[in-house]
Amino acid sequence: MSAANELTSAHRDDLRSVAAMIVPASEEYKVPGADDPAIQADMLATLGRDTALVAQALDHLARLAGQPLAELDTAKREVIANEFRATGGAAAATLVRVVLQCYYRDERVLRSLGLELRAPFPKGYTLNEGDWALLDPVRARPAQLRRAP
């Protein structure tokens, strides 16, 4: 067990292992896995209010695995991962969310998705006006507002 406000070395090892299971690296899409050092560093640096729940999730994972996740064979890890997702509750959901929110703001990942590497403000985005003629059938309908006495 760990202090609620920090991750132990064992936690960090398991976090790296489970992150790679969630999002592995891909040659095809030219993206790192979620166990990439930069992405892991982002997770640890920005855990903040999620630290306690993530630590709780990792404790749960450690209990299920009985040993460091990285030392299990692939089949056993799959079994443990499924059990973790089924029984981990809010803590497991938080851990997964932390992994995904850091992964999907990594520049390499965003570039692979064709997304711009910037905050929405101040440039914003352009929106097509669209075809307003689509509204013609609705305009042709008679008014149908229910009358109030």
Place this chain on the structure above:
Amino acid sequence: MNKHDPVDVLIIGAGASGAAVAWSLAETKMHILCLDQGGWMNPSDYPSTGRDWEAKFYGDWSTSPNIRGRPEDYPINDDNSPIKVVNFNGVGGSTVMYTAHWPRLHPSDFKVKTLDGVADDWPIDYDALTPFFEENDRIMGVSGLSGDPMSPLTHPPMPPQPLGLSGPLIGKAMNKLGWHWWPSDTTVATMDYEGRARCINLGHCTPACAQGAKASTDITYWPHALRAGVELKTHCRVREILTNEDGMASGVVYYDKDGVEQFQPAEVVIIACNGVGTPRLLLNSVSGRFPNGLANSSGLVGKNLMFHPYAQIYGFVQEPTDSNRAPPTCLWSKEFYDTDLSRGFVRGYGIQFVRGAGPVFEAVASEQKGILPWGAEHHRVFRKLNGHRLGVSAICEDLPEEHNRVTLDPVLKDSHGIPAPRIDYTISENSRKMMEHGLARGREILEAAGATDICTNSPIPWGGWHLLGTARMGTDPSRSVVNEWGRSHDVKNLFIVDGSVFVTSGGVNPTSTIQAIALYVADQMKQRLANLFD
């Protein structure tokens, strides 16, 4: 306890209704003071200014005060409710953090007992509010398209939001089904308007707009009200309203920004704290004369809480959608708004369509739903989902039931030791049937649009945006808390102007109607100044 000089009018809460009533009353030149538990917002801190804008939605910018936990927030025990309360506390209130969807209640919504034999009629009708809807639309700055055949006639001063990529997909699907749809009225400025810059499509409008294109009352009503002489004190949390020997409100006890207890005397007190904060304050204002809470001789303070249960359904189309690159809500439908008993329920629901989501939100939500796998397949599936989401939400009319209520939690307290509100709420059988109907129709819409991988959230768990009914208006003091112009039946110088006064909820977002009511109450007060307490 420090005692201040008395003011003529004290308003509690600087959100949607508090700002509107302050602005309207300012022309009387009375000494008007507003206290708010939060502070002024700084747009440079808003999520869309940073690369981690999506992550902030899960923490500091969560819509849930329990998750967000800013010093300005108070905790809410909503464990006994399938729908969790969401709000924002600060100058602007929840208009800082809302989708800016801007329908009005329909004329028929004010007469549900007469028309459908359920709940109660309102003591006012749509026509009484019409000039205030119009005035409010002008000040908040509304974009939209006049002429919707199934909605009340509006005159938005700005053109509607562009359809973008998602709008035509929805429009074609609705046309295929022969169902009504229309560009939503929204308080997103589509052109430069009254000092606000036009929308540049920052994406999620909900967690505040860094551009200032989305109307929130800190940038609409408040600048006008302050220039007109209204005083606004921030970081002042009101604990209770005191009364004098005549049973009139004498002022409020509040904690200032340093946590020091203060007493502010006032001739008139107006509560604008929303459908949870208002009953909380009234129930906490106990005295020998008012042992069950202030203005509560009917026993209805806190009862009849109405949310709008949201039945949300979404799927993924092959074509790209607007994703996070546009305001989320752009179109509505009123096809199923009115009662049709053949559907198996009374009353109805509005539909609001949602354009899409950003990559983090998409990944998190889809993983939770089990459609985004772990492992090697993750990347292929994510590319199929991301930027292809299309959403439909049925916003179901919630009818009043006394067992749905706000009380004071016996244990949980805020940072000043004030009892937190506790929510006890269940979704009625009528609402459940309505939600099922909404999901089924939503599925038809999505399938007509070619969507697959369809998922549902029914109700949306953190969907308690609309907090209504807990200090309802009416002409019968035994069946209502305030009269037909917002004055407490019990305390003649106490007024309520927020969503608490709703008698029924309609099937649309309520902020436009809340503000119209606040302006209407202010107008009534101005007309009756000579005999306001009679």
